[in-house]
Amino acid sequence: MTEPVLDIRNVSKSFGALVASEGINLDVRPGEIHALIGPNGAGKSTLIKQIAGGLQPDSGSVVFDGQDVTALTTAARARLGMGRTFQISSLAMDYSVLQNVVLGALGRRGTVFRFFRPVMRDRELLAQARAALVEVGLEEMQNMRTSELSHGQRRQLEVAVALTLAPKIFLMDEPMAGLGMEGSRRLMGFLDTLRQRAPILLVEHDMDAVFQLADRISVLVYGSIIATGTVEEIRANPQVRAAYLGEEEARS
Amino acid sequence: MKIQPDAAQFPLAFKTVVLAGFKAAKPEVLLNAALMLALLAVPLWAWFADEPFLITLTTRAVIFAIAGVGLNFALGFGGLVSLGHAAFFGLGGYVMGVLAYHAQTYTALLDWPFVIEGSRSMLVIWLVAILLSALLALGIGALSLRTSGVYFIMITLAFAQMLYYFAISWPAYGGEDGLSIYVRNSFPGLNTMAPIQFFAICFVLLILVLLLVKFLARSAFGLALGAARQNEERVQAVGQMPYRLYLIAFMISGSITGLAGALFADLNRFVSPTMFSWQTSGEIMVFVILGGVGRVFGPVAGAALFILLEHSLGGLSDYWHVYLGAILLGVVLFARGGLYGMLTGREAAHD
Numbered sequence: 071m072t073e074p075v076l077d078i079r080n081v082s083k084s085f086g087a088l089v090a091s092e093g094i095n096l097d098v099r100p101g102e103i104h105a106l107i108g109p110n111g112a113g114k115s116t117l118i119k120q121i122a123g124g125l126q127p128d129s130g131s132v133v134f135d136g137q138d139v140t141a142l143t144t145a146a147r148a149r150l151g152m153g154r155t156f157q158i159s160s161l162a163m164d165y166s167v168l169q170n171v172v173l174g175a176l177g178r179r180g181t182v183f184r185f186f187r188p189v190m191r192d193r194e195l196l197a198q199a200r201a202a203l204v205e206v207g208l209e210e211m212q213n214m215r216t217s218e219l220s221h222g223q224r225r226q227l228e229v230a231v232a233l234t235l236a237p238k239i240f241l242m243d244e245p246m247a248g249l250g251m252e253g254s255r256r257l258m259g260f261l262d263t264l265r266q267r268a269p270i271l272l273v274e275h276d277m278d279a280v281f282q283l284a285d286r287i288s289v290l291v292y293g294s295i296i297a298t299g300t301v302e303e304i305r306a307n308p309q310v311r312a313a314y315l316g317e318e319e320a321r322s
Numbered sequence: 323m324k325i326q327p328d329a330a331q332f333p334l335a336f337k338t339v340v341l342a343g344f345k346a347a348k349p350e351v352l353l354n355a356a357l358m359l360a361l362l363a364v365p366l367w368a369w370f371a372d373e374p375f376l377i378t379l380t381t382r383a384v385i386f387a388i389a390g391v392g393l394n395f396a397l398g399f400g401g402l403v404s405l406g407h408a409a410f411f412g413l414g415g416y417v418m419g420v421l422a423y424h425a426q427t428y429t430a431l432l433d434w435p436f437v438i439e440g441s442r443s444m445l446v447i448w449l450v451a452i453l454l455s456a457l458l459a460l461g462i463g464a465l466s467l468r469t470s471g472v473y474f475i476m477i478t479l480a481f482a483q484m485l486y487y488f489a490i491s492w493p494a495y496g497g498e499d500g501l502s503i504y505v506r507n508s509f510p511g512l513n514t515m516a517p518i519q520f521f522a523i524c525f526v527l528l529i530l531v532l533l534l535v536k537f538l539a540r541s542a543f544g545l546a547l548g549a550a551r552q553n554e555e556r557v558q559a560v561g562q563m564p565y566r567l568y569l570i571a572f573m574i575s576g577s578i579t580g581l582a583g584a585l586f587a588d589l590n591r592f593v594s595p596t597m598f599s600w601q602t603s604g605e606i607m608v609f610v611i612l613g614g615v616g617r618v619f620g621p622v623a624g625a626a627l628f629i630l631l632e633h634s635l636g637g638l639s640d641y642w643h644v645y646l647g648a649i650l651l652g653v654v655l656f657a658r659g660g661l662y663g664m665l666t667g668r669e670a671a672h673d
Contacts, residue, residue, distance in 0.1 A: 165548070176546065185538055
C-alpha cells in the first residue's frame with residue numbers, strides 16, 4: 071500500500087455534550103477520490119475544519135504529506151498543499167474573477183510581500199490564473215465582478231482558485247451543491263480527471279455523483295465513521311443502508 | 323476598419339484618437355487631476371495676489387490630506403477602522419517639536435550611553451517621524467489587531483488617549499501648554515519660512531504619498547490586503563495570514579500619518595497634546611469618509627472640503643461643527659462612497 075497523502079488518526083472533537091467527531095480514522099491515498107458522506111448534522115463540516123485548520127481537535131492528529139499538521143494554522147496547511155473549496159462560496163466578492171484566481175496563484179508563489187510591481191501585470195501569475203479559468207470554463211467571465219457571478223459560477227471559481235494553488239490534495243466541501251444537472255455533470259467529468267493530479271477528499275450530498283466518482287467512501291453518522299470501503303462495499307453494508315441510504319431509497 | 327495611408331486623413335485620425343483617449347479616461351482620473359490642480363492653483367493665485375493666509379490654509383489642507391491618505395490605507399484598503407491615528411499624527415508632531423527644541427536650546431536629547439543631538443533639518447525630522455511612527459504602529463497593531471470590529475476601534479482609541487495624557491503630564495516638553503518652535507525647520511535649498519515654498523514641499527510630499535499608496539494598492543501585497551478585508555477565510559485558504567498583512571498595512575498607514583504630523587507641527591511651529599486627542603483622530607477619519615473610503619485620492623477631496631467648510635462655515639458661526647456634522651450625516655446616509663462615490667460612481671472591479 072502506498073503512503074497516504076492525508077491520514078487522520080483517532081480525531082475527536084466535542085462541543086459541550088455534543089460529540090461532533092468521535093475517534094475518526096480516515097486516509098486519502100494518491101490518485102483516489104475519497105468521498106465522505108453522511109446525513110445532515112453528522113459532523114462533516116466539523117471534520118473538514120479540523121483537517122483544513124480553523125478548528126483544533128480535542129485529541130488525535132492530522133498527518134498531511136508525512137507531517138503532523140494538527141497544531142498548524144489554516145494558512146500554514148494551505149502553504150503545505152491543501153487546496154480547499156468551501157461549502158458556501160468564500161471569495162473576494164468585490165474583486166474581478168481574474169483577481170480572485172491571481173490571488174490563488176500568488177498563494178502558490180508563497181510570498182505576497184511585494185509592494186511595487188503591479189500584480190495584475192505579472193505574466194507568470196496571469197498565465198497560471200487564466201489557465202485555471204480555462205479549465206473550469208470561466209475564461210469569458212474573467213473581468214466580471216465576482217459578486218455578479220451566478221451561484222454555479224462562483225462554485226466553479228472556487229475550484230479554479232484551488233487549482234492555481236497546485237495543491238497536493240483537494241478538500242472539497244459539497245462542490246456540486248446548487249450546480250444544476252448540467253453543471254454537476256461537467257464538474258463530475260472534471261473531478262474524474264483531476265484525481266490524477268492530486269487526490270480529492272470529497273464531501274458530497276449528491277449520492278449519484280458519489281457512487282459514480284468515488285474510489286472509496288466513508289460514511290459519517292453522529293460523529294463517527296460507521297463504514298469505509300469501495301462503492302460496492304458501501305452499497306452492500308447493512309449498517310449504512312439502515313443509517314443513511316435506506317432513507318434515500320425509501321424517498322425515491 | 324482599414325487604415326488609409328492618406329496624409330489628409332491624418333489630423334482627423336489623430337483627433338479621433340485623442341478624443342477616444344479622453345473619453346476612455348475614467349471620471350475618477352479626471353477628478354483626481356482637477357483636485358490636484360485646484361490645490362495647486364489656489365496658493366499660486368494667493369501668492370501673486372499676496373494673500374499668505376490662503377497659502378497657509380491650503381498647506382493645512384494638503385497636510386491633512388497626507389494624514390488622511392495614511393489612515394485611508396488602513397481603513398479603506400485593509401478595512402481597519404482605527405480611531406487612534408492621532409497617536410501617529412501627534413508622535414510626528416512631537417518628533418519635530420522635541421528635535422527642534424533641543425536644536426534651538428543647544429541641548430542634547432540624550433547624553434548617555436550615547437549622545438543624541440536635536441535637529442533642525444526637515445529631512446532628519448521626517449525620517450525619525452516615519453520610523454518612530456512605524457515602530458509605534460507595530461506595537462499598537464501587534465496588540466490591537468488581535469481583536470476586530472468595535473474592540474479594535476476602542477483599543478486604538480485607548481492607545482491614542484494614553485499618549486494624549488502622557489503628553490499632557492510630561493512637563494519637560496511643555497505639558498499641557500505645548501511647545502513652541504521659533505523658526506520653521508530647514509530644507510536644503512529652500513526658504514521654508516516663505517509660505518509658498520513650504521507649501522511646495524508639502525504638495526510634493528502629498529504627491530509622493532499618493533503614488534506610494536497607488537503602487538501599494540496595485541501590488542501583490544495590495545491584492546492580498548484587499549482580499550483579507552473582503553474575506554479572511556479566502557486569504558487563509560491560499561496560505562496567507564491576514565494578521566501579518568494587516569500589521570504591515572497598519573505600519574505603513576501609521577508612518578504616513580506620522581509624517582503628516584511632523585509637517586503640521588512645522589506649519590504651526592507649535593506642538594501641543596491636542597494633536598494626540600481623539601478629536602484629531604476623528605477629524606482624520608472625517609477626511610477619509612467625506613472623500614470616499616478606499617479611494618486613493620479620497621482623503622485629498624475630504625481634507626480640502628473640510629478646510630473649505632471650516633473656513634466658510636467657521637466665519638458664520640463658532641459652532642460650525644454642527645453643520646459639519648449634518649453634512650457628515652448626509653454623506654454617511656445618502657452617499658456612502660463620499661465625494662468620490664458621488665461623482666465617479668463605484669470603483670471599477672479591475673484596473
